[in-house]
Each structure stands twice: as structure tokens, then as C-alpha cells.
Amino acid sequence: MEFHISFLDHKVTKSSPSPALCCVEAVPQDEQNSHITAFNSGDGSTNSDNESSSSKNVRDVHISMRLMEDFLDLAKENTDKDLETCGILGAFLENGTLYMTTLIIPKQESASNSCQATNEEEVFTILNERSLYPVGWIHTHPSQSCFMSSVDLHTQYSYQAMIPEAFAIVMAPNDTSRSCGLFRLTEPDGMNILRDCPEKGFHPHKEPDNGNLVYDHCSNVYKNANLRIYYCSALLNISS
Structure with a gap:
């Protein structure tokens, strides 16, 4: 998947969003359900777990229960x-936890x-x-x-490189073994390899000499049934 957006050197402008990029709010069906679930080893399913990811030196991230399903519907x-x-994926920080509340689907060119x-x-x-x-970001295969x-x-x-907690969600609806994955570059190995790689386009990356992976499943992301989510999408024809 090739997705270009220049986060590291982008200068934010004061322009207003295009009317074609409209925002709507979705509310979980059961706002009173405080149950939080954590993703397991990366197959998209969840295990009950209300404790933080103590094995990671990154902050926990909470996402909406509906995020992946709704994104597939939009796509x-x-x-x-x-x-x-x-x-x-846009999130706000509160008491040391990042709460992902906004999904932005920009105008885009796809293959x-x-x-x-x-935009x-x-x-x-x-x-x-x-x-x-x-x-983070989400995309389909x-x-x-x-x-x-x-x-x-x-x-x-x-x-x-901007936000250590950032993660990628890959949705592969035709993959019968694993239709959803949440991934991060390993630290420091994967981050160092990508930092030093000058290649463009599709190309192989050398594996770390110590046998570690370049990227792996992240364990600091939790599904939170209480989170509202806003969709800002160029694909929606809905008035804000």
C-alpha cells in the first residue's frame, strides 16, 4: 500500500476544510457499557483486559468499538x-491515555x-x-x-517518529487467516532501519541483525465501548 502524507515537514495552514470534507458523529449503541477490551496477538479479535500494557514504554490508546467495521462500510x-x-486517526490526550475520537478520510487517489x-x-x-x-492511520488491502x-x-x-504510540491498522477483508492487523515498527530496530532507508516505492528491507522483527503487532491499543467517534470524510455526502 502506498500512502503519501508529509507529517514530518508539513506546515499547517489556516485554510478551512472543503465543504466536501464533512463531519458526522456516531455514538455507540450502548453508551453505558464501560467494558474495555484489548487486542490480542494481532488477528483482530480481543481479550478482556482492563490493565495497561505494562510491557510497553508507550501510552495506551483507546479506540471506538465501531472503528474498523464502520471504516470498511465507508470503503x-x-x-x-x-x-x-x-x-x-485523531486522538486527544487525557490523564496519560490517548483517546482516538476522529477518523479523517481525505480526498484521495487510489489503486x-x-x-x-x-488534501x-x-x-x-x-x-x-x-x-x-x-x-495513527488505517487502510484497506x-x-x-x-x-x-x-x-x-x-x-x-x-x-x-512524531508520536511513539502511533500505529497502523490494516483491513484485509479477503484474507481468510487474518482480516485485521494493528502494527507498529519495533523500537529501536525497526525505527532505525526505516530512518536510515533512502529507498522509495516498493523495496525489500534488511532484517535486524539480532533476529528481531522490523514491525510487530502492537499491544497498547484497546477497544472502548464508551468512545464517541466523528467521521470527517470526503466519501460522505452528508451535511455537517
């Missing part, structure tokens, strides 16, 4: 055409193995106006398996 038309869809945002200014305007951290390509890894590096 369905593209998926049916074998086109990728990408989105940016079967690539997706390029075309970065609108994305950053929304993040700035809501005081949100770009805590409409006909591929659930993995991180070399270009995905470079995109993830740009997020993770």
Missing part, C-alpha cells in the same frame, strides 16, 4: 472495485495497491482545530493479505 465501494482506501491523500491541508486543519494528535508493505513501513515511520 466498501472502493473495496468492491479493488481500490485501496486510507484514513487518519489496487496504493492510496495517496490529495493534506484539510487534514491538518481538522487536527489543529480539534487539538488532536495524529495517533482489498485483495491482498494483512501485512505491512515496504511503503506502509515508511508511512508508519513518519507517524511513529
Whole structure:
């Protein structure tokens, strides 16, 4: 998956979002349900767990129960055409935990193995106006398996270099073994490899000499049934 958005050197403008990028709010069906679940080893399912990820030196991130399902619904038309869809995840920080509350789906150009945002200014305007951290990104692999390509890894590096907790969600609805994965570059090995890699496009990356992985499943992300989520999407034809 090829997804370009220049987080490291982007200068935010004061322009207003395009009317085509509209915002709607979705509320979980059971707002009183305080149950929080943690993702397990990366197959998209969950285990009950109300404790923090003590094995990681990163803050916990809470996401909406509905995020992945709703994103697939928004991306369905593209998926049916074998086109990728990408989105940016915005979160606010409270008491040491990041709460992901906004999904931004920008105007984009897509192919079967690539997706390029075309309105970065609108994305950053929304993040700035809501005081949100770009805590991660989500994209589909409409006909591929659930993995991180070399270009995905470079995109993830740009997020993770800014925010250590940043993660990538890959949705692969046609992968019968694992339809959803949450990934981060390993630290320091994966981050060092991507930092020092000058290559563009799809290319191989050398594995760390110590046998560790370049990227792995993240264990600091939790599904929170109480979280409201806002969708700011160029794919929605809904008045704000």
C-alpha cells in the first residue's frame, strides 16, 4: 500500500476544510457499557483486559468499538472495485491515555495497491482545530493479505517518529487467516532501519541483525465501548 502524507515537514495552514470534507458523529449503541477490551496477538479479535500494557514504554490508546467495521462500510465501494482506501486517526490526550475520537478520510487517489491523500491541508486543519494528535492511520488491502508493505513501513515511520504510540491498522477483508492487523515498527530496530532507508516505492528491507522483527503487532491499543467517534470524510455526502 502506498500512502503519501508529509507529517514530518508539513506546515499547517489556516485554510478551512472543503465543504466536501464533512463531519458526522456516531455514538455507540450502548453508551453505558464501560467494558474495555484489548487486542490480542494481532488477528483482530480481543481479550478482556482492563490493565495497561505494562510491557510497553508507550501510552495506551483507546479506540471506538465501531472503528474498523464502520471504516470498511465507508470503503466498501472502493473495496468492491479493488481500490485501496486510507484514513487518519485523531486522538486527544487525557490523564496519560490517548483517546482516538476522529477518523479523517481525505480526498484521495487510489489503486489496487496504493492510496495517496490529495488534501493534506484539510487534514491538518481538522487536527489543529480539534487539538488532536495524529495517533495513527488505517487502510484497506482489498485483495491482498494483512501485512505491512515496504511503503506502509515508511508511512508508519513518519507517524511513529512524531508520536511513539502511533500505529497502523490494516483491513484485509479477503484474507481468510487474518482480516485485521494493528502494527507498529519495533523500537529501536525497526525505527532505525526505516530512518536510515533512502529507498522509495516498493523495496525489500534488511532484517535486524539480532533476529528481531522490523514491525510487530502492537499491544497498547484497546477497544472502548464508551468512545464517541466523528467521521470527517470526503466519501460522505452528508451535511455537517
